[in-house]
Amino acid sequence: MNLLSKFAPLAELRAALTGRGRVPSIATPMDAVHSATEATIDGRRVLLAGTNNYLGMTFDADCRAAAIKAVEALGTGTTGSRMASGNYAGHRALEREFADAFGWPSCIVFSTGYQANLGAISALAGQGDYLLVDADGHASIHDACKLSSATTIRFRHNDPENLARRLERLGEDAKRTLVVVESLYSVLGDRAPLQEFVAVSERFGAMLIVDEAHSFGMFGPKGLGICAELGLLDRVDFVLGTFSKSLGGVGGFCVSRHADFELLRMASRPYLFTASPPPPVIAATHAALKRLLSGDDLRARLWGHIHRFYAAVNQQGYRVGSTDPGPVTALVFDEREAAIALWQGLLDAGIYTNLMVPPSTPAGLNIVRISLSAAHSEADISRMIEALGKLAGQLKPAA
Amino acid sequence: MPETIDQVERVVREALKVACPDIGIVDGSTHLASELGLDSAQVMDMIMEIEDHLDISIPVATIAEARTLDQLCDSVRRVVAGPA
Numbered sequence: 001m002n003l004l005s006k007f008a009p010l011a012e013l014r015a016a017l018t019g020r021g022r023v024p025s026i027a028t029p030m031d032a033v034h035s036a037t038e039a040t041i042d043g044r045r046v047l048l049a050g051t052n053n054y055l056g057m058t059f060d061a062d063c064r065a066a067a068i069k070a071v072e073a074l075g076t077g078t079t080g081s082r083m084a085s086g087n088y089a090g091h092r093a094l095e096r097e098f099a100d101a102f103g104w105p106s107c108i109v110f111s112t113g114y115q116a117n118l119g120a121i122s123a124l125a126g127q128g129d130y131l132l133v134d135a136d137g138h139a140s141i142h143d144a145c146k147l148s149s150a151t152t153i154r155f156r157h158n159d160p161e162n163l164a165r166r167l168e169r170l171g172e173d174a175k176r177t178l179v180v181v182e183s184l185y186s187v188l189g190d191r192a193p194l195q196e197f198v199a200v201s202e203r204f205g206a207m208l209i210v211d212e213a214h215s216f217g218m219f220g221p222k223g224l225g226i227c228a229e230l231g232l233l234d235r236v237d238f239v240l241g242t243f244s245k246s247l248g249g250v251g252g253f254c255v256s257r258h259a260d261f262e263l264l265r266m267a268s269r270p271y272l273f274t275a276s277p278p279p280p281v282i283a284a285t286h287a288a289l290k291r292l293l294s295g296d297d298l299r300a301r302l303w304g305h306i307h308r309f310y311a312a313v314n315q316q317g318y319r320v321g322s323t324d325p326g327p328v329t330a331l332v333f334d335e336r337e338a339a340i341a342l343w344q345g346l347l348d349a350g351i352y353t354n355l356m357v358p359p360s361t362p363a364g365l366n367i368v369r370i371s372l373s374a375a376h377s378e379a380d381i382s383r384m385i386e387a388l389g390k391l392a393g394q395l396k397p398a399a
Numbered sequence: 400m401p402e403t404i405d406q407v408e409r410v411v412r413e414a415l416k417v418a419c420p421d422i423g424i425v426d427g428s429t430h431l432a433s434e435l436g437l438d439s440a441q442v443m444d445m446i447m448e449i450e451d452h453l454d455i456s457i458p459v460a461t462i463a464e465a466r467t468l469d470q471l472c473d474s475v476r477r478v479v480a481g482p483a
Contacts, residue, residue: 135443135447145459151458151460152458152459152460153456153457153458153459154443154446154447154459155447156447162447162451165454166456169454169455169456170456358438358440359438359439359440362440363440364440364441
């Protein structure tokens with residue numbers, strides 16, 4: 001018995017997910033990446049339908065040029081925290097751009113999306129405060145709660161009434177509570193009832209933070225997300241986002257309609273004690289944000305793909321994880337073997353997707369997750385639909 | 400608000416049956432993870448069942464240390480009893 005013994009049960013799961021064919025279904029080795037939608041896996045060129053590259057920004061010409069220019073001008077990294085030597089003009093300009101886009105006074109950029117959740121949530125709610133968190137929230141949200149000194153209570157997924165009961169029990173302490181939800185859940189692709197969550201939070205005087213990691217860029221005016229789409233920006237307190245999905249980089253941000261949010265720079269440990277994002281990442285993200293805010297063409301193209309694909313997989317008889325069409329489509333199975341078979345079948349057909357199994361999935365479901373991109377062509381979408389159609393008859397969906 | 404220890408244990412056992420329908424007779428010292436095979440998501444589902452039945456909110460940290468059924472019952476009892 002030693003420190004590593006506790007990981008022994010993971011060996012079985014790893015064997016099930018990696019030992020079957022030539023290609024492991026988790027941590028799948030990418031030999032080369034050729035574009036936003038194409039890579040080489042196991043010596044074969046495959047279509048990528050399992051990324052978060054919703055707008056195809058990783059290969060956008062302006063973003064790449066901006067990154068290269070920044071490397072030449074400013075070097076590869078900052079080697080310092082924003083509170084020390086890592087506070088470059090680019091970081092400050094990017095924060096202004098985000099804040100202006102939302103029409104809010106404050107934005108803080110973090111080094112990763114994970115750290116944005118850690119940094120904002122753990123600092124906002126401290127000793128004597130409360131965190132009320134959707135049970136199906138991303139791991140970064142639950143880790144943020146562990147880092148915080150606040151008391152964490154979970155409520156049932158997407159259940160405003162369940163949240164209301166917990167706030168009611170807190171009495172006056174509800175006013176010292178931060179409610180944490182996501183706008184679009186990344187595994188099943190289901191949307192939160194944000195209007196109801198806003199109303200409940202307001203009723204009890206709690207603050208509300210919404211993680212828009214998988215919706216920023218794809219929903220709402222200028223792609224600002226689902227809060228903006230629903231006209232809730234004057235009622236939500238904080239919006240979190242990431243650079244590593246629609247913006248094609250790595251990093252995260254939190255914007256707020258409260259000017260005092262700026263003070264978190266002095267208190268948020270995941271912000272204070274880490275190096276700031278490297279100049280090429282900031283420059284590429286800035287270019288991606290400008291592209292995203294400049295027009296709806298990429299969003300329109302993506303949504304065209306989404307509606308076509310969503311209708312097709314429903315018609316093929318797959319059980320889909322959400323009734324809300326979106327950039328993520330989860331095909332759900334009771335049996336792990338069925339999900340593995342579909343994942344492998346799609347890869348054999350030259351299409352890479354994501355396999356997700358318990359315990360990292362909600363409700364113990366086995367999921368093949370397919371994500372679409374504005375960079376996909378109509379022919380790419382046809383290829384996915386055709387491959388899924390051929391495999392549909394061979395698989396047993398969840399009851 | 401429940402008043403008796405028996406009621407807490409009854410609700411915890413009922414919640415365990417919801418999380419683990421095929422479960423047989425469970426001793427109070429049974430380890431929830433290693434013996435019953437409950438993963439963290441199942442434990443959280445179980446906690447929410449308990450919260451709904453007893454109309455209480457159980458902080459995540461309160462149940463984090465509970466490894467066995469008896470320990471879980473003790474944690475729930477502390478919440479039911481309220482702040483010392």
